Amino acid sequence: MNTSEQTINYIKEHPHISHCLKKGLINYSALSRLISEELKLTNKTSLDAILIAARRYQEQLTKEKSYEKDAIKLLKKAELEINNKITIIIFEKNGEDIETVKKDTKGIFHFIEGSECDMIITQERNEEKIKSKLKKIVKINNNLALLNLQTPNTIEDTPGVVSYLTSKFSENGVNIVEFLSCWTDNMFAIKEEDLEKAIRFLRF
CATH class of the missing domain: 1.10.10 (Arc Repressor Mutant, subunit A)
Incomplete structure (x- = not known):
């Protein structure tokens, strides 16, 4: 080279x-x-x-065409939903029935299936109930906040939106513990101590 x-x-x-x-x-x-x-x-x-x-x-x-202006234009129409006292539970696959695990939990419950381990994002008040139904827990992350940036559905046709968002976290020294999306929902799990900073740079 x-x-x-x-x-x-x-x-x-x-x-x-x-x-x-x-x-x-x-x-x-x-x-x-x-x-x-x-x-x-x-x-x-x-x-x-x-x-x-x-x-x-x-x-x-x-x-090259810049998509930054299009991304910012879309994000100005987004709404930010914030939840604190979030916990992430990572556990080995052991044939758990997720509906049974979810039973009696309140509020947020996101289940993400991985190749070797699965993950649940929920509120801290559900942690003990969920732990009692899992066979082998790999790791638990506490003291987190979950930011959900709800965008217009045109996000699926707008290149660079997620890239622009993640760059804002990086530039401001905020680590994304987990990221997940579902169509117009773009969710970022971060440390609660970074919440105030993140709210500032996510104002478009």
Whole structure:
């Protein structure tokens, strides 16, 4: 792989750099030095090749259609539903009847089936009842909040909405513990301590 290809791959692997390139917010000399150090291509020829490759890739990016405006336009019509005191229970598959597990629980109950383990997202008040009906629990995450961004149904025809949303969490240092979606519902489980911050950056 030549220097130009390595440069483009590096930029693609760092979406925030791609975003700034597309917006014309990058100092090419500083970017070239960063990439040369990261990729250990420190001679003068490599540095020049990196700079040229970055400029050419920026030209390519600006020609591509940007979906960010469409995503923001859609998200301005979304409604945010917030639930705190959420727990996530991860357990091994042992033939449990989920309807039996769900019985007598109140409020939120989301069941997600995985390849090796299954998961239940619910409110903390249901935790003990659910635990008593499961054979082998792998992990329990407590002190979580569940944010449900309810969008118009045009989300299914609007590229980049979920990508834009997840980038907002990353940029603000908020970890997404779990993410799930069901048509117009886009649910993010995060730590309760990050809730106030998330509410601020999810205002569109």
